[in-house]
Amino acid sequence: REKVEMTKEQRALMKAIVDAYNRHQIPQDVAKKLLQEQYSAEENFLLLTEMATSQVQVLVEFTKNIPGFLSLDREDQIALLKGSTVEAMFLRSAQVFSRKMPNGHTVVLEERIRKSGIPDEFMTPMFNFYKSIGELHMVQEEQAILTAITILMPDRPYVKDHQAVERLQETMLNVLRKLCVLQHPQEQQYFARLLGRLTELRTLSHYHAEMLTSWKMNDHKFTPLLCEIWDVQ
Numbered sequence: 001r002e003k004v005e006m007t008k009e010q011r012a013l014m015k016a017i018v019d020a021y022n023r024h025q026i027p028q029d030v031a032k033k034l035l036q037e038q039y040s041a042e043e044n045f046l047l048l049t050e051m052a053t054s055q056v057q058v059l060v061e062f063t064k065n066i067p068g069f070l071s072l073d074r075e076d077q078i079a080l081l082k083g084s085t086v087e088a089m090f091l092r093s094a095q096v097f098s099r100k101m102p103n104g105h106t107v108v109l110e111e112r113i114r115k116s117g118i119p120d121e122f123m124t125p126m127f128n129f130y131k132s133i134g135e136l137h138m139v140q141e142e143q144a145i146l147t148a149i150t151i152l153m154p155d156r157p158y159v160k161d162h163q164a165v166e167r168l169q170e171t172m173l174n175v176l177r178k179l180c181v182l183q184h185p186q187e188q189q190y191f192a193r194l195l196g197r198l199t200e201l202r203t204l205s206h207y208h209a210e211m212l213t214s215w216k217m218n219d220h221k222f223t224p225l226l227c228e229i230w231d232v233q
């Protein structure tokens, strides 16, 4: 098989994305909090809204470092952010859930999430997704570029200049394809499997509004920002 090599530009692009991804980590580590104690449904809901709100801010900063993103039409930048926030949130959660943790911690974390207040019918699709991401053992470069690819989805609602977004996403996909071959030489279809997770991610994200409004507690309070990105209230 031909030797796969990244060009200088591709290596520079990947470095920019990974640095931005690592720089804009979520402030407090929610997994640590959840491992400490089981919170009530109300406390968990509050924690979720805090995490989601900081995630939006992190995502805005991250996209500023995606080469070419700031040259897109301003309204298209907003449409891409609005359209990808929920998916990026679940992708980040899957990565947090699949992080290598001391023995038994993942079991405790899963238990805490199962009892967090989320309606039971969403547990299976959510944990199936988390486990399918975990099985891929993504390196952090792959996680960062996959997040950028999720944001640069041309078919988000209200995107006007479809082509411009497609061109940026294509550049990322080319880097990811080479990265997968270099990082997982034994797995021919690793790249295809990775992209397949984006389909699972989109399906899971369709449930998010209902997951929130049917959270096992009464009087669900949302901030204006969360109403905007979560399509609730």
Ligand SMILES: COc1ccc(-c2nc3ccccc3n2[C@H](C(=O)Nc2c(C)cccc2C)C2CCCCC2)c(OC)c1
Pocket (backbone or CB within 6 Å): 026, 030, 031, 034, 044, 045, 047, 048, 051, 052, 055, 089, 090, 092, 093, 094, 096, 097, 112, 113, 116, 118, 208, 211, 212
């Ligand atoms: C819409 O319904 C849910 C239900 C559960 C999760 C969820 N899966 C997790 C897997 C591992 C660790 C934490 C996990 N979370 C929540 C969390 O904070 N997600 C998170 C966010 C929101 C931003 C940035 C980063 C993360 C991790 C915990 C919030 C407090 C109650 C328990 C779930 C969720 O995340 C998108 C959405």
